[in-house]
Amino acid sequence: MSDNKAEKQENSPKAKSVSSEQSSTGQGLGKMKDPYANLVPPKNKPRTPKPHCAITIAVSSRCLFNMVKERKIYQEEGLERYVKYQQEHENEPLLKGPAFQFVKALENVNGRLRELYPDSDEIFDIVLMTNNHAQVGVRLINSINHYELLIERFCMTGGNSPIGYLTAYLTNLYLSADSEKVQEAIEAGIAAATMFQTKKNQELSDDQLRVAFDGDAVLFSDESEQIVKAHGLDTFFEHEQKYENKPLAQGPLKGFLEALGKLQRKFYAKDLRLSCPIRTYLVTARSAASSGARVLKTLRSWGLEIDEALFLAGAPKGPLLEKIRPHIFFDDQMFHIKGAQELGTIAAHVPYGIGQKYNKSTPIAETPTKQK
Numbered sequence: 001m002s003d004n005k006a007e008k009q010e011n012s013p014k015a016k017s018v019s020s021e022q023s024s025t026g027q028g029l030g031k032m033k034d035p036y037a038n039l040v041p042p043k044n045k046p047r048t049p050k051p052h053c054a055i056t057i058a059v060s061s062r063c064l065f066n067m068v069k070e071r072k073i074y075q076e077e078g079l080e081r082y083v084k085y086q087q088e089h090e091n092e093p094l095l096k097g098p099a100f101q102f103v104k105a106l107e108n109v110n111g112r113l114r115e116l117y118p119d120s121d122e123i124f125d126i127v128l129m130t131n132n133h134a135q136v137g138v139r140l141i142n143s144i145n146h147y148e149l150l151i152e153r154f155c156m157t158g159g160n161s162p163i164g165y166l167t168a169y170l171t172n173l174y175l176s177a178d179s180e181k182v183q184e185a186i187e188a189g190i191a192a193a194t195m196f197q198t199k200k201n202q203e204l205s206d207d208q209l210r211v212a213f214d215g216d217a218v219l220f221s222d223e224s225e226q227i228v229k230a231h232g233l234d235t236f237f238e239h240e241q242k243y244e245n246k247p248l249a250q251g252p253l254k255g256f257l258e259a260l261g262k263l264q265r266k267f268y269a270k271d272l273r274l275s276c277p278i279r280t281y282l283v284t285a286r287s288a289a290s291s292g293a294r295v296l297k298t299l300r301s302w303g304l305e306i307d308e309a310l311f312l313a314g315a316p317k318g319p320l321l322e323k324i325r326p327h328i329f330f331d332d333q334m335f336h337i338k339g340a341q342e343l344g345t346i347a348a349h350v351p352y353g354i355g356q357k358y359n360k361s362t363p364i365a366e367t368p369t370k371q372k
């Protein structure tokens with residue numbers, strides 16, 4: 001982007017896109033004052049990267065912020081009362097939501113990348129996706145400025161499906177509190193996960209982004225899990241050993257791991273492997289001995305590294321995640337999501353694969369005798 005263009009973008013208020021939304025929703029709000037009069041643009045704002053270079057993370061407003069109280073007003077008292085409430089509280093920052101620390105960590109990585117590669121657009125670009133009313137957009141912008149988040153792109157979908165926007169923004173990861181939209185994104189081939197408001201969250205690393213992934217039906221396809229469901233664990237172990245050298249097909253989050261790897265290599269190129277501000281973890285219920293090799297060989301065949309691979313052999317994931325303290329942990333099974341959340345881990349559900357058909361889906365687990 002030329003300096004000129006960057007300057008232009010800096011001067012044009014984000015409010016512009018918000019106000020176009022305002023006319024399209026056509027909600028009557030009574031007396032209107034200039035809703036953008038109190039907006040103060042953040043100082044020293046870096047330029048917005050080009051979408052095809054950047055790793056684009058689309059986050060919904062209910063993931064970035066805790067809007068439980070506000071949503072209750074909307075559901076119980078209706079849209080007009082909700083918008084009025086948001087307007088009355090627009091100078092009061094929203095509380096932090098489940099994706100807040102993740103977004104903050106992405107921005108810290110961006111800060112390091114900008115120091116090392118001042119002219120590169122290969123950084124994270126965060127897009128706020130919201131179907132909120134334009135007047136609520138003011139509170140969102142105020143909250144973003146309050147926390148000094150660097151979110152330039154707003155996408156106000158006005159209740160429409162976000163898929164078209166996600167595709168247009170070349171989205172690498174979409175996080176939303178709305179499981180139906182996440183499902184739709186996954187079906188459209190976009191890496192996506194549902195986030196939940198949790199009661200207690202751990203304090204997380206400020207200088208290192210930590211991302212933990214489940215294996216089957218997250219980084220990898222659910223082909224092996226289908227064997228478990230159809231034929232049981234013994235057949236699964238035999239199958240995985242037989243096909244140890246056949247890479248697994250890719251799962252919905254593979255592309256995001258790849259994107260993280262691309263940024264990690266930029267630090268390695270500057271000899272900063274040991275202090276790399278991105279760290280990735282595979283946290284799988286598989287066991288190393290009987291079904292782990294295929295997973296590691298698959299990653300190798302993709303040319304992807306993972307910093308730590310943890311094979312739990314059916315043991316619960318929560319206690320280990322509590323030690324890792326990831327900014328986000330992706331899993332396809334609610335059983336693991338809940339276990340992680342109970343111990344304070346921010347977990348995101350990837351609605352993909354055969355496990356979704358089972359209400360009480362059984363994770364791939366091994367009997368104790370199978371452990372090394």
Ligand SMILES: [Mg+2]
Nearest residue numbers: 214216217332
């Ligand atoms: Mg899984």
